[in-house]
Amino acid sequence: MKPLVRQIINLLPAVLALVILPACQTMDAISEVGAAVGQGAGVLTPQQAQSVKKAGSAVGKTFDSITPEQEYYIGRTVGAVVINQYKPLANEEANHYLNVLGQTLAQFSDKPETFGGYHFLIMETEEINAFSAPGGLVFISRGMLKCCKSEDAVAAVLAHEIGHVEKQHGLQAIKKSRITSALTILAVESGKSLGGEDLAQLTEAFEGSIGDITSTMMNSGYARGFERQADQAAVTTLQRAGYDPRALVSMLTEMKKYLKPGGRDFAKTHPAPDDRIADVEKMIGAAAAVPAPVARQARFAQAVGKI
Amino acid sequence: MRQIKRWMGTVGLAALTVVSAWAAAGKMMSVQVKDAQMRDKPSFIGKVVGSLAYGDRVEVQESQGAWARVSLPGGTAGWLHTSALTSQKIALSAGKDDAKVGASGDELALAGKGFNSDIEAQFKKTHKAIDFTWVDKMEKIKIPSLEIQTFLKDGGVVPKGGAQ
Known part of the structure; x- marks a missing residue:
């Protein structure tokens, strides 16, 4: 079975597509409704729905979410x-x-x-x-x-x-997709130390971020x-x-x-x-x-x- | 009449400034740097009266410019530059409840999560040629306040304001 993060990342577009909201709605609201709709339609388990909610909230984030x-x-x-x-x-x-x-x-x-x-x-x-x-x-x-x-x-x-x-x-030289991917892993995963695939993915986002910054600078x-x-x-x-x-x-x-x-x-x-x-x-x-x-x-x- | 209007406008602006002050008195904030020194006045030339660690929750007593007088609950009070503070809570130990809040939560930052020493260790494993020795050496260079004061004085550098 695929790890939860991968499942969520794959499911995200499909679940969010179930929801039609005015363009001014925030990503938070969309993912919230998306999670509810997905769960109601039997597409998602409650655990997955919770994760979609959090993963969705990572999508709108930018470099200033980096602590x-x-x-x-x-x-x-x-x-x-x-x-x-x-x-x-x-x-x-x-x-x-x-x-x-x-x-x-x-x-x-x-x-x-x-x-x-x-x-x-x-x-x-x-x-x-x-x-x-x-x-x-x-x-x-x-x-x-x-x-x-x-x-x-x-x-x-x-x-x-x-x-x-x-x-x-x-930090602003880092591609937004890397920030989204890192925050999604963190949002979906529990506070315990990360498992193999998540650790590898997060390291990949880290390496990518370093590359974005150094290539911009140099x-x-x-x-x-x-x-x-x-x-x-x-x-x-x-x-x-x-x-x-x-x-x-x-x-x-x-x-x-x-x-x-x-x-x-x-x-x-x-x-x-x-x-x-x-x-x-x-x-x-x-x-x-x-x-x-x-x-x-x-x-x-x-x-x-x-x- | 015009005078009064102008006066009222000034008061209104002043009130707005007070309300929107970031480090408002009574507000709880967190220390967002590895270690921070509290001083006896709102300036880096102030005497160090106490130290704070990453994640410490402090109460803002008053603020002045970019400085806030803060105290640990029941502890020492002292002045801290607001760039060392955040409105977020910082959870120092990761627990099972963290998943409910999420690392991207706007009100809570999880210490030690995300790009951390584990990720650095992973990076080092696959990039053996990249040596961190000098980075570690650089980080150890911390110039004491007194040396900075002497440096300014000896060089005839006269500060005009700012964070001092």
């Missing part, structure tokens, strides 16, 4: 995949500096608390790149750090990545709107913390000199720096420039100036 704890596990694996592609830079001083700066900035973001917190790591590559995994694991390449001529510029890159975490852009890039949101979040975070948001413009200007058209880095996954500069300048407006004392520049040069 912070699950976001954390997705982020860990996305992070591991990023690390597998790029070697970490084993420079304790530089990585510590990045974490002090990054964790400071995160406190000024709209989402200072995530399930596992924000953590930062330098990748040993000349490629100009930066990534953030859901939940707050942030990666920045040595090539990108070389485009930063001040602590404020590094802060701008980190604040942009924190912006992607805050707005959950990674290959296709986020939509222009998401990059703009991350830039806006960065400007806000930088201003609150007391860093100069214009450093984002300086960093983009510097980056422009090094980006190679057709490269496998930022050039591929991000809008042209000129477009972003124009947008960011509008966001900053007439805000007063923020002076950077000598001590700030000195510690930046000491920690990451020579990597």
Whole structure:
């Protein structure tokens, strides 16, 4: 006999087709009525009817049904995949500096608390790149750090990545069908640990989700709107913390000199720096420039100036 | 008359804001992060007065901006940033009743269900080349509040507001 989840997934369209409701009805209501009709017509056992009700309620759900704890596990694996592609830079001083700066900035973001917190790591590559995994694991390449001529510029890159975490852009790259399938398994199954086939199916949905996120981050890039949101979040975070948001413009200007058209880095996954500069300048407006004392520049040069 | 209308509009708006405040006083909420620190004032520079764990139910005493003063029933009170809180209940141990509620229930989140350490273990089994050592190392890096305060001060970074 087929496991219950498979049966339910197969039965769902047929049972729901029994019900004709106005288009404005929610999936919840449809599955509720569907379950009742199915049971009344003798198509479903009471146990199956109960499951159809719950499976139906999983259909309308999106990425925001992913709990912070699950976001954390997705982020860990996305992070591991990023690390597998790029070697970490084993420079304790530089990585510590990045974490002090990054964790400071995160406190000024709209989402200072995530399930596992924000953590930062330098990748040993000349490629100009930066990534953030859901939940707050942030990666920045040595090539990108070389485009930063001040602590404020590094802060701008980190604040942009924190912006992607805050707005959950990674999770939004996951195909909806995977979320539906994962939630259906969870809704139908009892709270006990999952059996063989369900565990395999859930792992498949997990692998698919990781693939959706990493391929978006590393290959296709986020939509222009998401990059703009991350830039806006960065400007806000930088201003609150007391860093100069214009450093984002300086960093983009510097980056422009090094980006190679057709490269496998930022050039591929991000809008042209000129477009972003124009947008960011509008966001900053007439805000007063923020002076950077000598001590700030000195510690930046000491920690990451020579990597 | 126009003055009065304007005044009434302001009061109405203020009342609406109070009513719709997310972390409203008296509301029960859950801690949705692995561990959270309660502070003696609504700021990360506040002194830590207590810790909370994932799933802890707390009562909101008052709120200020993105911060809420919360307390464990009969326990310590302290300020917490609201990004650490959710309106959902979090069931920490899975039981047979969970099936009735469903993991997609809007009012209840089941801790440890879905994408969890079991799924990560399954993933690791089939993707042996992907090493989690550095992810584990990264997660251990937690900068203490005092170091952050010193960092801001030494670098002449003067916060203008926000979560602090």
